[in-house]
Amino acid sequence: MTRLLALAAVLAAPPLFAQPYDKPPPVGPPRPVTIAAPDVATLDNGLRVVVSQRRSLPLVTVELVIRSGTETDPRDLAGLADMTATLLAKGTARRTAPQIAEAAEALGGQLDTGAGWYRTSVSMTVTRPQLAAALALIAEVTLTPSFAQGELDRERKLTLDALAVALRDPGKLASFASDRAAFGEGTYGHPAGGTPGSVARIRRAAVVAQHAKYYRPDNATLIFVGDIDPAEARTLAQSAFGAWKRPAAALRAARADDAQAAPPAPIVIAMAGAGQAGVAMTAPSIARSAADYYPGVIANTLLGGGYSSRLNLEARIRRGLTYGIFSQLEARRQAGVWWIAAQTRNESAPELIAVVLEELRKVAASPPPAEELEARKLTMIGAVSRRFETTEDLAGTLASLEANGIPVAEVTATIDRLAAVTPQQVVDFAKAHWGPEALAIVVAGEADKFENALRAAYPGLRVIPHDALDLDRATLTK
Amino acid sequence: MKNVWWTRARAAGAMLLLLFCVMQQAASAPAVTVPPLEFRERVLANGLRVVTLEDHTSPTVSVQVWYEVGGKNDPPGRSGFAHLFEHLMFKGTKYLKAEQMDRLTEDVGGMNNAATREDVTHYFEVVPSNHLERILWAEAERMGNLDVADENFKSERAVVEEEYRTRVLASPYGRFYESFSPRSYAVHPYKRGVIGNIDELEAASLDDVRDFHRTYYRPDNAILIVAGDFDPAQLDAWIDKYFAPIAKPATPIPRVSATEPPRAREARYRETGPNVPLPAVALTWAAPSARSPDAAALNVAAALLGNGESSRLNQALVYRAQMAQEISFSADLRVDPGLLVAYAVAAKGTSPDALLKALRSEIVRLAQKPVPEAELAKVKIQLLTQALDGRQTPMGKADALGEAIIYRGDPAYANKELDELMAVTASDVQRVLRKYILDAKEVTIEYVEAGAKKS
Secondary structure (H helix, E strand, O other): OHHHHHHHHHOOOOOOOOOOOOOOOOOOOOOOOOOOOOEEEEOOOOOEEEEEEOOOOOEEEEEEEEOOOHHHOOOOOOOHHHHHHHHHOOEEOOOEHHHHHHHHHHOOOOOEEEEOOOOEEEEEEEEHHHHHHHHHHHHHHHHOEOOOHHHHHHHHHHHHHHHHHHOOOHHHHHHHHHHHHHHOOOOOOOOOOOOHHHHHHOOHHHHHHHHHHHOOHHHEEEEEEEOOOHHHHHHHHHHHHOOOOOOOOOOOOOOOOOOOOOOOOOEEEEOOOOOOEEEEEEEEEOOOOOOOHHHHHHHHHHHHOOOOOHHHHHHHHHOOOEEEEEEEEEEOOOOEEEEEEEEEOHHHHHHHHHHHHHHHHHHHHOOOOHHHHHHHHHHHHHHHHHOOOOHHHHHHHHHHHHHOOOOHHHHHOHHHHHHOOOHHHHHHHHHHHOOHHHOEEEEEEOHHHOHHHHHHHOOOOEEEEHHHEOOOOOOOEO | OOOOOEEOOOOOOOOOOOOOOOOOOOOOOOOOOOOOOOEEEEEOOOOOEEEEEEOOOOOEEEEEEEEOOOHHHOOOOOOOHHHHHHHHOOOOEOOOOOOHHHHHOHHHOOEEEEEEOOOOEEEEEEEEHHHHHHHHHHHHHHHHOEOOOHHHHHHHHHHHHHHHHHHHHOOOOHHHHHHHHHHHOOOOHHHHOOOOOHHHHHHOOHHHHHHHHHHHOOHHHEEEEEEEOOOHHHHHHHHHHHHOOOOOOOOOOOOOOOOOOOOOOOEEEEEEEOOOOOOEEEEEEEOOOOOOOOHHHHHHHHHHHHOOOOOHHHHHHHHHOOOEEEEEEEEEOOOOOOEEEEEEEEOOOOOHHHHHHHHHHHHHHHHHOOOOHHHHHHHHHHHHHHHHHHOOOHHHHHHHHHHHHHHHOOOOHHHHHHHHHHOOOHHHHHHHHHHHHHOOOOEEEEEEEOOOOOO
16 A cells, blocks of 8 residues: 555656557458358258368257248148147157157257248257267157157147247237238248147147158258268268158149238237337348348348447437347248337337338438448448357358258358448348338337327327237237 | 346347356266367456467457456445446447447447346457457456446436346246345345346436446456457557556455345245236245355256256156246356256146145255266266357357356366366265255245236
8 A cells, every 4th residue: 555655656747547548559451251161962862961160179060951941831820830840859759758858968969949931950069979879869850750649739838838928028929910910811920939829720630741741851951060071971961861762742832922911000019017118010021032132131230230220329329219129131032021129118119110210211312321331241241250150150051041042152152242232232222122111010018108199100000909919810800 | 047147238130149158067978078278367467367368260359358346236226237337338438439349349340248247247349350459459448448428328327227128027027037136135235136126227327437437447356358369479468558557446346245144034925027927936045156165066956957858847847747838947156155046937727836846846856866877977968068069259268267267266267167067976966955955945936917816
C-alpha cells in the first residue's frame, strides 16, 4: 500500500489507468478460410458416400441422409416423416428401444434420428475406435426398424405432450400459426412435428409405408466427416450398407403441392397470461435451386440475420423493443419459406410490426450502401466458415447440399458466391420477393393489450381465442 | 438441467452461438488419447492472468475475458445488475462507440457474445486471425475506459427486461426454473439467481454502472484467454502493449463471504404460473463447491441419472413408466457450494405427487445399489466424447481453460479432469449420493398452472 502511495506522489501527471491508444490498430493481411472438396463415391446399390477428412482430433461424425423429409407428409398426416424417423431408434428386429439407446451411448455418442423439411438424418458423433460399431448401429436402425405398435403409442403421447407445451409458448405458437396462414393446406403449412390432430391420426401402417417408400439406397447419402480417409470410409460403407437393395421401380418425386392462397389479414391469437406477445410473419419464398439464392441469403442477412441486421438495429438496439428479432430464408427443394419472428412486450406488438414493414420497404427502395453490404456479407461468410469447424456442423452443411440435389463440391465455392452478391442484386431480390402483402402476420399474446391498436392499422384483423385454434385448418379455427 | 446462462444475444439458426458446453469428461476401455491442451500462462504486473493456446487448425482466433464477478455480486436492491452490466460493456468506451465491438467482429466475419452466471461474467469473440490485435485493443479498452451514455443505458435496460420476459414470463416453465435458487438457499446471495426482476432492474442507475466497473472490472479480477492462430511472441507483445498500462486499483476486490448454513429441515414449495399445461416437480439438495474432492463422483452420478436417452431417469420415468415427458439431473457445482437438482415435467395424466415419488425412488435406487461396471464405463466414454467434441474449435478450447480457472483455480485442471473422472468407482458414486442426498435435507418444488387445484 505504501509503495503505491509513494509512486503516485512521484508522478507529476496523472498516471495511466487505462490503455492509451485512441484508435483500433490496423488489421493484418487477410487469412481466408478454405475448404477442400469432399470425396464422393457411389456404391453399386446407388448409395452415395461423401467423405471430408480431418485429422486434428480422433473424432468422426457419420450421418446417413435420406433425401426426403417432412415435405412428403400426407396432407392429413402432418408429422409422419418425423415420427417415422424417431421410431427408427425405438426397436429393430434384434433390439428393443432401451437396448438401442444403451448400445449407442456405450459408444460414447448419441444416436440422433429426425426429419427436417427436405431430409431425414440418422447420425452419431463418436471417437474413431467406435466408428465401425456406430455405423453398424445406424445401418441396423435404418434398415430393420420394427415400428412396434407400443412404441408408436408411446412416441405419440410424448409428441402430443410436447406440442401441448409448445402451444402455450407465444413465440412458438405464433410461428406455427403464421406458417399455416401463409401456406394454407399446402406442403409447408404445418408444424414439422405435426399438429395435435394429425399426430393422433398417425397409424402404424402409414409409418411402415413411409419407410418402405423413401428409405432406399438410391435416395440416400452416407456422410463421414472427421478422422477417416475416403478409402476406409468406402470400405465401411460397403460392409454396413452394401446389402441394402435398391427397389426396381424408381422413386416417385415428392408432391409439389403449394396451395398458396394470398395471405389472410393479420391474425391475433388471444392467450390469457402470456408474458409477451409472439410476433411471426411468414411468406412463401424461393427454392434452393433458384438463380437468385445467394442474393436472397445476403438480402436476408442484411434484413434480419445476425446481431447487426437492420431489424435488430431498429427494434432492439435503437428502441429496446425485444431481446432479438431475426429473419430467415429457408430455401428448400421445391420452394422456400421466409419468416421474421420476435417476442416483445404485449403492448409493443403493433410498434414492432410497423418497424418490420418500414425496414422491408427500405430494403426494396434503394440498394444498400456498399460498406453496410460488405459488413453483412462478411457476417454471413463468417457464420458459414464457422460451420466448417466442427465435424457435426460440416456434416450438416454437406447433408443439406446432398438433400437439395446440389453437388457437395459447391461447399468450396460458397464463400465466393456470397462475396460476389452486389447491392443491386439485393434490391432486386427484395422487390421480387418481399412485398409486404405476401406476409402472413400472426400475433399471439394478451390480446386486450394490443388488439385495438392493431385493428386501427388492420381493420380486417381476426382474433382467435386460444381454445378455438385449430392448426389443421387453413382458417386456423375449429 | 436448463443451465441458462444469461447472454447478450439470442441465438438464431447458425448465425449466433449460445454455448451449452459440457465440461466433464472421462475415459474407459477404448484406446483414445485426448490430446492435452498445450497452454502457456503468465501474470502481468497489474494482476491480469493471461492464458494462451496456439492452434493453427483454422485461420481464426478466440479472445476471451473472464471477470470473476457474477450474479452473486449484484449490489443490494439491484438483483440482475451483473447481467445488465454485461450488456452495457457493448455500449461504448472512451475510444469505442456503442456497438463498435460488433463492427470489429461480426462485420469482418467474426462473432461476439457474453454470458453472466452466478460466479463469472464471460466475454468472448472469434475473429479471422488477422484481426487479433484489434480485439485485444478493444477488450483492454472496455476493461479500462468504459463510458456508457444515459440513452444507451436505458435502451439496453429495456432489452434486458425483454430478455427476462422472454425467458421467465413467456416460457411455460420459465418461472419454475427461476424458482430453484431462491427456494434452495437461505443466506448465500446465490439465492437471488442471475436475471433479477423488473423492479430492481428499473432501479439501476448510471452511477451503479460506474461503481460496478470500478469495483470489479480490473486487471487483477480478470483472466485473458487467447486461443487459435497467432504468433506467440507477437501476441505477448500486443498483450503487454494494450493491457499492461491498465492500473491495478489499490482498493481490495470485495468478495462474497456469506456461508450457507446446512439445511435445518426439508421444505416443500408450490409455485404457479400461467400457461402451464402439465405440472413439473423439482428436488434440490445442497452440493459442495466445484473444488471439492467429491466433484468428479457427483458429475459421474449426474451423468448416470440424466445424460442421454439411456440414462436412469429417462429410462424409468419417460420410457417405462411414461410419467414424464422430460427429465433432468444436474450437479450444478459452483465456486461456493452449489446444488444438485433433479426435475421432471409430467406426462399428461400424472400428478405431481406421483411424479415426485418416482423421481426420488430412482435416485435412491442408484444410491443404494452398486452401479454395474458396464454402465459406469458407458457414462465415462459419453463424457469423454462430449469433451472432445467441445474442443474442436479455438473457442471450445478457450472455454475449457476458462472453466478450469474459474471453478478449479487452475487451467491445468482442464487436462486433469479426465483422469479424475476415469478414477471414479461404483462405490464413490454410492458414497457421494448417500452423503449429499440420502443423509441430507431436500427441497421440493411443485409447479402447476395458476388457479389449478392443490394436489
